[in-house]
Amino acid sequence: MNEPVFSVKDLNVSYGGNLALKDVSLDIQPREITAIIGPSGCGKSTFIRCLNRMNDLVPGAQVEGQVMYHGEDIYGPQVDPVTVRRRIGMVFQRPNPFPKSIYDNVAFGPRINGFKGDLGELVERSLRRAALWDEVKNKMRKSALALSGGQQQRLCIARAIAVEPDVILMDEPASALDPIATVRIEDLMQELKQEYSIVIVTHNMQQAARVSDKTAFLYTEVDEESMSRWGILVEYGPTGGIFTKPVDKRTEDYVSGRFG
Amino acid sequence: MIHGVRGDEISAGGGIGGGSVRSPADPRDERPPSLSALARRRGFGRALDRLFGWTAAVSGTLVLLILAYMVLTTTNTALPVFTSEGISFVTGTEWLPSRGVYGILPFIYGTLVTSIIAVVIAVPISLGVSLYLTELAPSWIKGPIAYAVDLLAAVPSVVYGLWGVFVLLPLFLQPAAEALSSVFGFLPIFKAPATGLSYFGAGVVLAIMIIPIISALAREVFRAVPDDDRLAAYALGATRWEMIWEAVIPRSRPGLVGATMLGLGRALGETIAVALLVGSRPTISASIVQPGYSMAAVIANQFPEADATGIRALVGVGVVLFAITIVINMAARLFVWRLVAER
Numbered sequence: 001m002n003e004p005v006f007s008v009k010d011l012n013v014s015y016g017g018n019l020a021l022k023d024v025s026l027d028i029q030p031r032e033i034t035a036i037i038g039p040s041g042c043g044k045s046t047f048i049r050c051l052n053r054m055n056d057l058v059p060g061a062q063v064e065g066q067v068m069y070h071g072e073d074i075y076g077p078q079v080d081p082v083t084v085r086r087r088i089g090m091v092f093q094r095p096n097p098f099p100k101s102i103y104d105n106v107a108f109g110p111r112i113n114g115f116k117g118d119l120g121e122l123v124e125r126s127l128r129r130a131a132l133w134d135e136v137k138n139k140m141r142k143s144a145l146a147l148s149g150g151q152q153q154r155l156c157i158a159r160a161i162a163v164e165p166d167v168i169l170m171d172e173p174a175s176a177l178d179p180i181a182t183v184r185i186e187d188l189m190q191e192l193k194q195e196y197s198i199v200i201v202t203h204n205m206q207q208a209a210r211v212s213d214k215t216a217f218l219y220t221e222v223d224e225e226s227m228s229r230w231g232i233l234v235e236y237g238p239t240g241g242i243f244t245k246p247v248d249k250r251t252e253d254y255v256s257g258r259f260g
Numbered sequence: 261m262i263h264g265v266r267g268d269e270i271s272a273g274g275g276i277g278g279g280s281v282r283s284p285a286d287p288r289d290e291r292p293p294s295l296s297a298l299a300r301r302r303g304f305g306r307a308l309d310r311l312f313g314w315t316a317a318v319s320g321t322l323v324l325l326i327l328a329y330m331v332l333t334t335t336n337t338a339l340p341v342f343t344s345e346g347i348s349f350v351t352g353t354e355w356l357p358s359r360g361v362y363g364i365l366p367f368i369y370g371t372l373v374t375s376i377i378a379v380v381i382a383v384p385i386s387l388g389v390s391l392y393l394t395e396l397a398p399s400w401i402k403g404p405i406a407y408a409v410d411l412l413a414a415v416p417s418v419v420y421g422l423w424g425v426f427v428l429l430p431l432f433l434q435p436a437a438e439a440l441s442s443v444f445g446f447l448p449i450f451k452a453p454a455t456g457l458s459y460f461g462a463g464v465v466l467a468i469m470i471i472p473i474i475s476a477l478a479r480e481v482f483r484a485v486p487d488d489d490r491l492a493a494y495a496l497g498a499t500r501w502e503m504i505w506e507a508v509i510p511r512s513r514p515g516l517v518g519a520t521m522l523g524l525g526r527a528l529g530e531t532i533a534v535a536l537l538v539g540s541r542p543t544i545s546a547s548i549v550q551p552g553y554s555m556a557a558v559i560a561n562q563f564p565e566a567d568a569t570g571i572r573a574l575v576g577v578g579v580v581l582f583a584i585t586i587v588i589n590m591a592a593r594l595f596v597w598r599l600v601a602e603r
Contacts, residue, residue, distance in 0.1 A: 057494060059399075086497030096488035099511050108506060109496040156492070163496055 005030045005167055005197045006051060007068040013046050016060035019230040020046050024065075026216055026236050030166075033189055033198045035212035035239065037205060039254070042218040043231025044201040048169050051199060052088040053081040069167075086113055089160030093172040095152035097144035097159070102127075102136050105144045105155055109163035122162060129195075130158035131188050150181025154188065161192075168192065170200040174207065186211050205255055208239065215242040217251045331582070338576035341569065349573075350580060355542040355558075357566065362573040364580065366542045370459060370552040371581065374534055375527035377463025377548060378470055383520055385467070386474035393475075394482040395504055406479070413472035421533035424465040429537070433461040437549040454549035457539040462554070465533050470523035477522060481515030482508055514599040521592035528585055531556035555581040 004027035013021040021043040028034050036044045046055065053074060055061045067074050074084045086109075097105050106123040115122065123140075127133040132154040136147070144155055153173060160168055170189075174182040189198055189211050202208050208215055216236040222229045235242060235251045246252040299306070335342075342349060345362050352363015389409060393402050424433070433456030441454035455461075485508050493507040509516075539551020540561060559574045566574055 054495065082497055082499050085495055090495035092488060092491060094488055096492045098489060098507060112498050112502045
């Protein structure tokens with residue numbers, strides 16, 4: 001068994017005092033694709049945003065528990081969230097390239113990180129890994145906003161890779177894309193997991209079943225008295241097991257499409 | 261009646277198919293009102309619509325007509341001076357109404373210099389204020405600060421002028437001008453003798469006057485930057501400063517140019533505050549801490565005592581000021597278009 005990339009223990013997240021995620025504990029293995037699935041509002045995005053401290057940017061957000069990254073708590077008192085994000089890349093739901101050239105988009109991260117080597121070579125390598133190089137190599141100085149949605153998303157992946165992280169977090173990376181672009185992103189993820197650990201949030205169960213090695217199912221728990229609701233981790237394990245022999249009834253109902 | 265005939269046909273068809281005879285009062289037989297009947301019923305609304313269209317068109321045209329009329333009449337009034345002075349009206353450096361010599365270059369120079377000083381001071385401060393309000397300030401303090409800045413825009417310019425002369429001049433402008441000149445006096449633009457009643461003094465007060473305009477616009481521009489851009493920068497390990505500099509500012513550039521140009525436009529035309537602070541000396545001085553004059557200020561100061569030709573000359577100054585404003589605005593618009601097209 002490899003040492004896990006992330007070891008999350010008793011993670012509780014609340015926004016402005018309202019609990020959003022309760023007692024989540026799980027380990028994420030290196031060079032695997034871990035899918036986080038569950039109905040809307042179950043805290044999938046909240047969870048993934050804890051892994052690179054993006055929740056710090058939400059006013060009123062409070063995170064309790066431990067998120068060990070290679071044995072170090074990223075919420076530890078000595079840890080700077082900026083440094084965390086330089087090691088843990090993120091791709092968002094809507095492709096969000098900067099209104100800059102394709103080259104400058106990929107070079108953004110390395111530049112702010114004080115990259116000293118051959119920037120052109122790094123940009124090319126990142127674009128090749130993101131399977132975008134052949135489509136853009138002749139228009140590196142053109143605006144990134146002129147690309148198609150699928151190309152923009154792969155550009156965002158290239159941009160995340162360029163800072164040479166070892167984890168890539170993907171928050172519903174294909175939900176704004178058409179089916180063909182989605183397949184390309186999924187193929188790309190299979191390539192990327194040779195070198196990176198990937199955590200993907202998706203509301204598309206087929207996608208989770210197709211691409212991931214492990215699947216975590218999050219579900220909304222409701223407190224009838226106070227009418228408050230929060231997300232809990234119901235089941236976590238190898239993807240095949242979650243989809244074919246789920247242990248929990250709620251998982252079975254969800255993956256068989258009975259709700260959600 | 262067409263209605264009746266077609267109605268009968270339909271109920272007959274229904275009778276055959278359904279095997280039942282419906283009474284004519286059956287609501288299912290009622291056809292929806294015809295489109296022309298609906299149009300008649302909406303007649304009043306339609307008429308209002310047309311009335312509104314015409315009013316809007318007339319107002320729009322009226323603005324253009326007034327503008328054209330203004331340009332024509334002022335140019336016409338100033339024409340005798342334009343023809344007698346020729347090109348030396350705008351290139352001449354001597355303004356001696358008593359001798360009938362009208363060269364307005366010192367005023368053009370003074371207007372441009374005071375406005376540029378104002379913009380150079382106001383833009384960084386305005387950007388700071390609006391970045392603070394959109395990116396940094398805790399939410400409880402945003403409202404009061406934004407409101408205070410907006411209030412600055414509501415202060416009448418003569419109040420700025422008087423405050424400039426009686427408060428800011430002894431307190432800040434005079435000592436600052438002298439300090440600049442004693443430290444940087446070796447540079448021609450700060451050459452002594454220094455006074456607060458100068459291009460510099462007028463520029464500082466102009467800057468205070470245009471800060472609310474520029475910062476209000478810049479605030480809207482920054483607010484329009486999608487949060488996705490901010491998240492993208494943060495996720496790549498940007499600090500807040502890097503996020504602002506690399507994600508917010510580039511996206512805002514066209515809007516910021518527009519905001520600056522609106523501020524510049526206000527500074528170019530500002531009259532009373534400049535008239536009180538610029539020193540009213542019709543000369544061209546390389547040193548910004550020495551007195552000068554501006555186009556709007558000379559019109560305001562000399563109009564009451566000018567003779568007939570003098571009035572024509574002052575109107576001519578107004579025409580040139582108007583032309584300069586238009587040229588600068590058009591240049592700004594072209595620049596913004598180019599920035600946007602580059603995307």
